[in-house]
Amino acid sequence: MxxxxxxxxxxxxxxxxxxxxxxxxxxxxxxxxxxxxxxxxxxxxxxxxxxxxxxxxxxxxxxxxxxxxxxxxxxxxxxxxxxxxxxxxxxxxxxxxxxxxxxxxxxxxxxxxxxxxxxxxxxxxxxxxxxxxxxxxxxxxxxxxxxxxxxxxxxxxxxxxxxxxxxxxxxxxxxxxxxxxxxxxxxxxxxxxxxxxxxxxxxxxxxxxxxxxxxxxxxxxxINITQKSFTLNCLPTDPSNKVVATFIMDSAKIEKLKKWVLTRILEKNKKEPLFKLTTLVVTSAYIWVCLVKALEGIDPLNNLREHFLLPLDVRTRLDPALPETYLGNGLVFSFTSLQKNDLLGEDGLVMAAEAIAKANPKTVKTVLNGAGNVLSNLFSAGSERLFVISGSPRMNVYDVNFGFGKPKKVEIISSTSTGSVTMVELGGAAEGGFEIGIALVKHEMNAFASLFDDTLKTEKYFVHSSRL
Incomplete structure (x- = not known):
């Protein structure tokens, strides 16, 4: 035994x-x-x-x-x-x-x-x-x-x-x-x-x-957080029924997704998009669509909308700017909602990418627009599904050497309790791309893994890339 x-x-x-x-x-x-x-x-x-x-x-x-x-x-x-x-x-x-x-x-x-x-x-x-x-x-x-x-x-x-x-x-x-x-x-x-x-x-x-x-x-x-009722949340200590896995999105795959989204927008609108399609935006959109499809295929919810929360480091976009070494919180939270049927449709990835990109502040003047609504936005989601990204490829988590080399692996384990999806830079010798950490119950993980991998290999996203 x-x-x-x-x-x-x-x-x-x-x-x-x-x-x-x-x-x-x-x-x-x-x-x-x-x-x-x-x-x-x-x-x-x-x-x-x-x-x-x-x-x-x-x-x-x-x-x-x-x-x-x-x-x-x-x-x-x-x-x-x-x-x-x-x-x-x-x-x-x-x-x-x-x-x-x-x-x-x-x-x-x-x-x-x-x-x-x-x-x-x-x-x-x-x-x-x-x-x-x-x-x-x-x-x-x-x-x-x-x-x-x-x-x-x-x-x-x-x-x-x-x-x-x-x-x-x-x-x-x-x-x-x-x-x-x-x-x-x-x-x-x-x-x-x-x-x-x-x-x-x-x-x-x-x-x-x-x-x-x-x-x-x-x-x-x-929500009863005041001076008299002040407390801080601790992570649950009860045993979990989840598994955690890491999915790799390398730079080549990301570029193909970006090209497909841009091509699709040109075909529909006959002009370039008015938003910036970044690596972070298209990867976040792909994760969101795959999660919605995977979970909806297992246990459909009676919800009309899906919600997405993306933290953005705004240290250098404040006026005056904060230095990169500021010790505290330098984040605002970009909140996005879409109809579930839109995400499940043929152009789900395009709509998700556009919604996430347009919700991101572009200038110093707009970086704090809506910053006071972060909690009310979360409350407005109610019982509908909310996906949250935590971590960032700019945290350089693999650049931590105590004298015995760089880490073989880094996990943001708090995501297993919070339900957030983690995103950090790709470890090892590869340049560009992300490591995406997700915690789900086993049958949900199987469904997500199949969608995430098979879609990248076989779906339409690579068909039009040669046109650009």
């Missing part, structure tokens, strides 16, 4: 910035942060192929990781702080006090490392024990980051990162782990590596010209 898969905790401790290195600091949440009050934490898993003994892991790798983490937290100290909503404030704030720390768990697993790094469907319950749980420690303060490093003896290690979205979006979260990894890879913990990549905290330049903050606070109040 096979032995059950287990994850054994070897050590639990807390890591803080060096004593006295950071003054007490308060960072108020901005209108870009506030919608995340009702969102789940983000959980990333980084897998590194590495033949290492338990002794070397515990007495060399782990001490280096802790030391470099402490040095990194000196500059990324909001991650070690807590979210507090005091009676005197109309909104929460992130408070850091000297001595604040984050939980750091060291563990050992007998899971099959190569199996976990696969793209094919894997049981979600095999992955979740490797992710550090982000749990509240009191009703007054809410932690923002938790880490877990797990050894697979003579096979590899995984680094699990869980963080509350109130402190950072995916771009800022992966910025933190890249810097931590670069400091760790120097072995001595040389903080000079930080000099070119220090986080930026100043929020005074984030201007709210349309009363966005008050609109969001009022919408939060409608």
């Amino acid at each position: 096979d032995q059950p898969h287990t994850v054994k905790v070897l050590e639990q401790c807390r890591v803080s910035p060096p004593p006295g290195s950071v003054p007490q600091t308060s960072l108020p949440l901005t209108f870009l942060d506030l919608p995340l009050l009702c969102m789940y934490p983000a959980q990333f898993l980084y897998f590194y192929e590495l033949k290492v003994s338990k002794t070397h892991f515990m007495y060399s790798i782990i001490p280096d990781m802790k030391h470099s983490l402490s040095l990194t937290l000196q500059h990324f100290f909001p991650f070690a702080g807590n979210v507090i909503w005091s009676p005197q404030s109309i909104k929460p704030e992130i408070i850091y006090v000297d001595g604040d720390s984050i939980p750091f768990t060291t563990a050992e697993s007998n899971f099959n490392f190569k199996h976990l790094c696969g793209n094919y469907p894997r049981d979600v319950n095999e992955l979740t024990p490797l992710a550090a749980p982000l749990l509240p420690v009191s009703t007054a303060a809410r932690p923002l980051l938790a880490l877990q490093v797990t050894l697979f003896p003579d096979s590899g290690i995984s680094v699990g990162l869980s963080f509350c979205h109130l402190v950072a979006d995916g771009k800022a979260g992966t910025h933190f782990i890249r810097v931590w990894a670069s400091v760790c890879s120097s072995l001595s913990g040389d903080t000079s590596l930080l000099s070119h990549s220090l986080p930026y905290f100043d929020r005074t330049t984030i201007i709210d010209p349309y009363g966005i903050e008050m609109s969001i606070l009022n919408d939060l109040k409608n």
Whole structure:
């Protein structure tokens, strides 16, 4: 009889910035942060192929990781702080006090490392024990980051990162782990590596010209998120019946899809489209159409509309612009709705791409249009189906090297609970394209996989590409 898969905790401790290195600091949440009050934490898993003994892991790798983490937290100290909503404030704030720390768990697993790094469907319950749980420690303060490093003896290690979205979006979260990894890879913990990549905290330049903050606070109040009822969502800990799989969309496939969509628009309208058909837009549209067709073919819903939410990094499109290293949330959410029958029709991909593209803000003047409606848009979907993209190909999740090479695989495991579709850059030596992570129950996954792969191979999308 096979032995059950287990994850054994070897050590639990807390890591803080060096004593006295950071003054007490308060960072108020901005209108870009506030919608995340009702969102789940983000959980990333980084897998590194590495033949290492338990002794070397515990007495060399782990001490280096802790030391470099402490040095990194000196500059990324909001991650070690807590979210507090005091009676005197109309909104929460992130408070850091000297001595604040984050939980750091060291563990050992007998899971099959190569199996976990696969793209094919894997049981979600095999992955979740490797992710550090982000749990509240009191009703007054809410932690923002938790880490877990797990050894697979003579096979590899995984680094699990869980963080509350109130402190950072995916771009800022992966910025933190890249810097931590670069400091760790120097072995001595040389903080000079930080000099070119220090986080930026100043929020005074984030201007709210349309009363966005008050609109969001009022919408939060409608779902009972107030100073008196303040709480942060934790990811479910119950066993899941889902599997998670990774689908590859390389640059060649994306270009063929773009050409087909453009050709189809020219045939119908006799002119070039008025929207920009980007790689992100056409890939998102393809995922949306395949998901709707797959799920509708299994369990048809009595819904007329389908909804789609796409986060967009607007740091450089704000006026004044924020630097790329801004630590916080720099996202707006593009919300799109279409009739279900349109998505299921012959031109479903064209209509999806056009709707997603037109919903994206184009200029500095329009980048915040509708930003105050993000929660009301979500409420308007009601019981109808909503698909959400999380992650971004610009997060550079594979550029994280602790000194033992780049990750063999990266998973955004929180998507298995939130139901979102993850999208990151293609790992390995390939350039361009995406890794698309999806969690579904097994029969739904089978239906989606068949549609996603077979349509790309055999469908009409490649027929007209030679005309352009």
